[in-house]
Every structure is written in structure tokens, then in C-alpha cells.
Amino acid sequence: MRRRDFLQMAGMGLGATMLPRIPVLGNNVPLDAPWYTVDVAQKKKLADVALNEARSKGATYTDVRIGRYLNQYVITREDKVQNIVNTESYGIGIRVIANGSWGFAATDKMDTDSIAKAAQLAVAIARENARLLSEPVQLAPQKGYGEVSWKAPIEKNAFEVPIKEKVDLLLSVNDAALKGGGNYVNSYLFLVNEQKYFASSDGSYIDQDIHRIWPTFTITKVDAKTGKFETRDALSAPVGMGYEYLLPADADKIKGGVTTLYKKRYDMLEDAKAGAVQVGQKMLAxxxxxxxxxxxxxxxxxxxxxxxxxxxxxxxxxxxxxxxxxxxxxxxxxxxxxxxxxxxxxxxxxxxxxxxxxxxxxxxxxxxxxxxxxxxxxxxxxxxxxxxxxxxxxxxxxxxxxxxxxxxxxxxxxxxxxxxxxxxxxxxxxxxxxxxxxxxxxxxxxxxxxxxxxxxxxxxxxxxxxxxxxxxxxxxxxxxxxxxxxxxxxxxxxxxxxxxxxxxxxxxxxxxxxxxxxxxxxxxxxxxxxxxxxxxxxxxxxxxx
Known part of the structure; x- marks a missing residue:
């Protein structure tokens, strides 16, 4: 993603032409695939293979990141679904210091032999990099945490919400925008789940489950006589929350009740209704x-x-x-x-x-x-x-x-x-x-x-x-x-x-x-x-x- 692409995404004047530029990582998976996490004990076992192999080859420091990344994008225009993207990427990255220099290698082959070979390659790369080194890497000290975990404090996992419910929401947003005076409307729902496991020679084994969501839209109104147009993008913010970010104000039966985070929800439908009126006002401003x-x-x-x-x-x-x-x-x-x-x-x-x-x-x-x-x-x-x-x-x-x-x-x-x-x-x-x-x-x-x-x-x-x-x-x-x-x-x-x-x-x-x-x-x-x-x-x- 180039800086200029960030500019366009930030402004969110997406349109269909922007869709190929949305970063999509991994392989397509069925839309109805169940959400799950990989067993922590299995991840620790694989991480230890990399740590032990790197140490045996002369690494003075090693860290291992096992990542499972889920992305889901639902994309609509007016009364149609344009695309639904559902992907999974799973693999391991191994970073080492050898001879005072960094080396890195990665693989998506999650068996012990492939992981050991990746660790060997990371050390070999570090040794080659050391030939060009002017001064060795200086790492700030970091204590090992042992086996710990962290989970985003979500209340409703967006990946477990049926696709139909998400599509129905976006199409209702589009319908409200069109009835309110917009001529064209695109709406989007971006979901990310990062399941990350970190292990290091410092003695840390850290398991994390991270969730993010971004609902957004663009409404366009055109003056038929002049061809001039105005747009109004959603005023939503992408957040580190679950689907509770989009639930109606009276949906207070979620586990834990209405929390401080939940009160900061985003009413996409109301924003679309207001946006349709405001895009018309922009024409006359x-x-x-x-x-x-x-x-x-x-x-x-x-x-x-x-x-x-x-x-x-x-x-x-x-x-x-x-x-x-x-x-x-x-x-x-x-x-x-x-x-x-x-x-x-x-x-x-x-x-x-x-x-x-x-x-x-x-x-x-x-x-x-x-x-x-x-x-x-x-x-x-x-x-x-x-x-x-x-x-x-x-x-x-x-x-x-x-x-x-x-x-x-x-x-x-x-x-x-x-x-x-x-x-x-x-x-x-x-x-x-x-x-x-x-x-x-x-x-x-x-x-x-x-x-x-x-x-x-x-x-x-x-x-x-x-x-x-x-x-x-x-x-x-x-x-x-x-x-x-x-x-x-x-x-x-x-x-x-x-x-x-x-x-x-x-x-x-x-x-x-x-x-x-x-x-x-x-x-x-x-x-x-x-x-x-x-x-x-x-x-x-x-x-x-």
C-alpha cells in the first residue's frame, strides 16, 4: 500500500476502481467457515523448534512470530453485492541476531522440518548481512514474560455474525441513502482478526487475539443539468472492537451489558440518512x-x-x-x-x-x-x-x-x-x-x-x-x-x-x-x-x- 493509496483510503472516495488496491492477504476460505483459534500448546511446540534450531546454529537472539490472519471485506453498491472477500493467511516468521546482525526467514509450511530449515536460513542470512555491518545491533533489554495472553475486549465477534446480516445492513444503508436523495452509493465493511503468537529466546511465549472493524460508505449526488457532483463519505471511525460497534442502541442484552466501549457505537444507518441530506446541501452551498x-x-x-x-x-x-x-x-x-x-x-x-x-x-x-x-x-x-x-x-x-x-x-x-x-x-x-x-x-x-x-x-x-x-x-x-x-x-x-x-x-x-x-x-x-x-x-x- 503506497502513501498515495493511504491518502485515497483515508478520504474514502473509494468507488469500484479502488477495490483492487485493498490489501488482501492469504487464501480464500468459504464464507461459512467457522471461526476458531489454533491450539496454544501446538504453537509453543512449533516456536520451540525454531528457537532451538536458531540457537544451535549460533544465533545470540531469536524471536518467532506465528500468525493466523483473517480478513473479510463485504462490498456493495446500490442494491447489489459487488464482492465478498474472505481470506486466511497462516505461517511463521523467524528473526535472529548472529554475528551482531539481523537475519529473517519465513515459511507457511507448518511442519517441524520446514520450520527448522527456516531458522537455519535466518541465521545464514544474518551471517551474510554481518559482512556489511558497521556496528552490531544493540537491543534494549527485555525480560521474558513466560506464558501469557491478551485478547481484545470484544463483546460480539464480527466473524461469527452471518454474512447475510452484514449484507442486509449495508443494503439498508444504501437504500436509506438513495431514498434520501443520493444518486449513487457504495458501502463497505472491513473486518480483521490477527491471531498472533510470539516467542523469544528472552523467555516469552505470548498469545494474542486482536479484532478490528471498519464500516463505511460513500454517497454521490449528481446535478443532471450540469454534470457536477458532490460526495459525502461516512463519518465512521475504524476501531478495535467487535460487531457491537454496529448494534442498535437498544441492544443491551450483550454479555456484560452496555459498556463504556459499547456506548461509543456507530449508527451506520443514521449516518447514511444524514449524509444523503447533506450531500444535497453541498450542491447548493x-x-x-x-x-x-x-x-x-x-x-x-x-x-x-x-x-x-x-x-x-x-x-x-x-x-x-x-x-x-x-x-x-x-x-x-x-x-x-x-x-x-x-x-x-x-x-x-x-x-x-x-x-x-x-x-x-x-x-x-x-x-x-x-x-x-x-x-x-x-x-x-x-x-x-x-x-x-x-x-x-x-x-x-x-x-x-x-x-x-x-x-x-x-x-x-x-x-x-x-x-x-x-x-x-x-x-x-x-x-x-x-x-x-x-x-x-x-x-x-x-x-x-x-x-x-x-x-x-x-x-x-x-x-x-x-x-x-x-x-x-x-x-x-x-x-x-x-x-x-x-x-x-x-x-x-x-x-x-x-x-x-x-x-x-x-x-x-x-x-x-x-x-x-x-x-x-x-x-x-x-x-x-x-x-x-x-x-x-x-x-x-x-x-x-
Whole structure:
């Protein structure tokens, strides 16, 4: 998945042409195949084969990842089902250090002889890599956890919900959108289950069961006379939850009752009804006048700006130039962190990295190096205070341990540094979105996200949205269109003037964040409350320069 594909997926202007680009791993399996997990004792037995063989061939460190990855995509258009994809991928990846260098090999042949040969190959590759080594790998220490497990706190396994129920939901969403005035509509349901087993020569045997879900749609309305059209994408967020995310509000008989996570459900049908009305309003909206505005950004818009302007530039491998050939570098160089006073944003800005937040895409118990996950500050009261690291990077920052940011998108890919959840913390004082709006004289309220552009250092950028509302003298004065805001990262976050309190805090995120060569994708969430930014440059995207 290329960075530009992530852009298109984030904006979710999918259409049928995007469908071939959705990453599909593994072999097709029957739609009615029962959901199950592989026996933990069997996985431990196979992992020990790899650990023992690598050690016997001279590896000083070994980790083993046994992965079973399930993907299900249900795709509809108007009154038809366009495609249903149901896949399974199962195999083992073995990473070693020998002669101070990394080596990696993988196989989907899950017998002891094939696994032993893969371990031998990983050691042989490490020895060859060592010929080019300038300095040996330095791993941060990590205690072994013994035999432990972690499961996503889901209430209803989406893979056990009948396909017909999922199709019926999407077709009802399409029907509501068409009856509400849309001319075309696509709807989608993406499901992921990662069954991951990690074992290492440090003494860890970790079994994890991870679930993610993303329901979404795109509604299009066309002016028959002019041929002009507008779209409205779903305002859903992909989440680390089960099918309870989509259940109706009165369905409170789920095991455990209505939990905090369950209250954050998404009503896809109601969003489609509202979207159908709003896409018609967009046809009639007035075009924005370019200029400086105070922006009030809903979390459905702000999450992507956080992802691009905060999440990526605080990845340490990007800071060090490891991603320069593909996805760029970062303006947040080490000297800025070492100064302990680099002004990233206003004092209102507190941004944390978090691999623990329930319901988020990045929530796991342990990363793909067997490191227990955690939460830490990246930006504190506007000052850059930290980055994102893995075990062989920790020493660069003088850390005694990894921050648990290692991930691979399959058993066949080597794990590397990936973004944790990165979120703007809510304001500490009681403040609602309405309170923020009433204090704005000339502004724009932006909901949802669409296209964006940002430079290779994650500094100069432009973002747009789904819905734009003009604010005049503290009141919403009508809908606008053709809006995009431009700034640079430091200027933008220093313009942050007010953040709504935790009652408005919501997650956004991406299923398909691309990085690395060969490319891998990861899922990551970004939380925020509605936030005001003063004096931001707004352009009219319909005007020719």
C-alpha cells in the first residue's frame, strides 16, 4: 500500500476502481467457515523448534512470530453485492541476531522440518548481512514474560455474525441513502482478526487475539443539468472492537451489558440518512472566500492532521533517515529534542502515544518484539519531549527499554517501527463544541476528512474535509464548499487556542497506513476533542490560480 493509496483510503472516495488496491492477504476460505483459534500448546511446540534450531546454529537472539490472519471485506453498491472477500493467511516468521546482525526467514509450511530449515536460513542470512555491518545491533533489554495472553475486549465477534446480516445492513444503508436523495452509493465493511503468537529466546511465549472493524460508505449526488457532483463519505471511525460497534442502541442484552466501549457505537444507518441530506446541501452551498479564518475542527477531521503532522514526524526511524528513500524524513530532528525546549505548539497542546487505549486500532498487550505496551508523552504543553522507538533504537535516546512500537502486518514480513495511537489530549476545563463556536467571530467548522498533501519532512501541508459550516459572530451561518486549509506543522499547532473537554473526545484512524520497503500496512487510531485553531489560511479549491 503506497502513501498515495493511504491518502485515497483515508478520504474514502473509494468507488469500484479502488477495490483492487485493498490489501488482501492469504487464501480464500468459504464464507461459512467457522471461526476458531489454533491450539496454544501446538504453537509453543512449533516456536520451540525454531528457537532451538536458531540457537544451535549460533544465533545470540531469536524471536518467532506465528500468525493466523483473517480478513473479510463485504462490498456493495446500490442494491447489489459487488464482492465478498474472505481470506486466511497462516505461517511463521523467524528473526535472529548472529554475528551482531539481523537475519529473517519465513515459511507457511507448518511442519517441524520446514520450520527448522527456516531458522537455519535466518541465521545464514544474518551471517551474510554481518559482512556489511558497521556496528552490531544493540537491543534494549527485555525480560521474558513466560506464558501469557491478551485478547481484545470484544463483546460480539464480527466473524461469527452471518454474512447475510452484514449484507442486509449495508443494503439498508444504501437504500436509506438513495431514498434520501443520493444518486449513487457504495458501502463497505472491513473486518480483521490477527491471531498472533510470539516467542523469544528472552523467555516469552505470548498469545494474542486482536479484532478490528471498519464500516463505511460513500454517497454521490449528481446535478443532471450540469454534470457536477458532490460526495459525502461516512463519518465512521475504524476501531478495535467487535460487531457491537454496529448494534442498535437498544441492544443491551450483550454479555456484560452496555459498556463504556459499547456506548461509543456507530449508527451506520443514521449516518447514511444524514449524509444523503447533506450531500444535497453541498450542491447548493456557497463557495468559500479565501482568507484567514479561525478553524473549529471536529475529531473526524483532526485525526488525519494529527496522523500526518504529529504521528509520522515523531517516528524515530523517520527522524534518523531510515525512511528517506520512500516516505520521507522529519523536521523534528534530534537536536530539537535534545534542546528540551523546542516549541512544537501552544501550551494547550498535549499529545500522547498510547498502545493501551481500549477500542483503539493500536491497542495490544505486547508489540511484535514481545514488549509490554505503554502510554507516554510526545508533546507536553507544546514542547517536544519524546519519539516512538523499538528495541534496537532505544539506546539512541538513552532509554533503558523499548516503547513497544514494533509491528509487522503478516507472519511473512519482518517487524519494524510503526506508529502507536497518537492522540491530542482533551482540554482540562469544561468546554463543549458549542462553547468553542460561540466565541468565534469569523471561522469555519470542519467535519470529516478528504484529500490532503504534506511535504516529505511532514512540515508544510494542506487538508480538506467532508462538511464545512461558516461561523459568523459565534453562530453557524450556513454551509460552505471548496474549502482547504494550509499551514506548516509548527505554525498550525501554535495556533491551537481551545480544546473541548473529555466528554467530546472521539477516535478516528486508518486501517491502511502504509510504510516501509517492501511496503506494509498497519492500523492506528488518533483521538481528539473538537479544537479551535486561530488565523489559519483557507484557500478555495475550485478557483483557478
Amino acid at each position: 456557497k463557495s468559500v472566500e479565501a482568507g484567514k479564518y479561525d478553524l473549529v475542527l471536529d475529531p473526524t477531521n483532526l485525526w488525519l492532521t494529527i496522523h500526518e503532522s504529529v504521528g509520522h514526524p515523531t517516528e524515530l526511524d523517520r527522524v534518523l533517515g531510515y525512511e528517506a528513500n520512500y516516505a520521507g524524513t522529519s523536521f523534528l530532528t534530534l537536536d530539537k529534542w535534545e534542546s528540551k525546549k523546542f516549541n512544537f505548539g501552544s501550551k494547550e497542546v498535549n499529545i500522547v502515544a498510547d498502545k493501551l487505549q481500549p477500542g483503539s486500532l493500536g491497542a495490544v498487550g505486547y508489540d511484535d518484539e514481545g514488549v509490554g505496551t505503554q502510554r507516554w508523552d510526545l508533546i507536553k504543553e507544546g514542547i517536544l519531549v519524546n519519539y516512538q522507538t523499538i528495541r534496537d533504537q532505544a539506546h539512541i535516546l538513552g532509554l533503558n527499554a523499548s516503547q513497544g512500537c514494533c509491528y509487522a502486518d503478516s507472519w511473512s514480513d519482518v517487524q519494524f517501527q510503526r506508529m502507536p495511537n497518537v492522540s491530542l489530549q482533551p482540554g482540562k476545563n469544561k468546554l463543549s463544541p458549542a462553547d468553542i463556536i460561540k466565541n468565534v467571530e469569523k471561522g469555519i467548522y470542519i467535519i470529516g476528512n478528504s484529500s490532503y498533501s504534506i511535504d516529505q519532512q511532514r512540515y508544510n501541508f494542506q487538508f480538506s474535509g467532508q462538511l464545512y459550516y461558516e461561523i459568523k459572530n459565534g453562530k453557524i451561518a450556513g454551509m460552505l464548499k471548496d474549502v482547504a486549509y494550509q499551514s506548516n506543522t509548527q505554525e498550525f499547532w501554535n495556533s491551537c487556542a481551545a480544546i473541548a473537554d473529555e466528554s467530546d473526545y472521539r477516535l478516528g484512524g486508518s486501517f491502511f497506513d502504509g510504510k516501509g520497503q517492501p511496503g506494509q500496512v498497519s492500523a492506528v487510531s488518533h483521538g481528539a476533542s473538537t479544537t479551535r485553531f486561530n488565523g489559519v489560511n483557507v484557500i478555495n479549491t475550485a478557483r483557478k490560480i
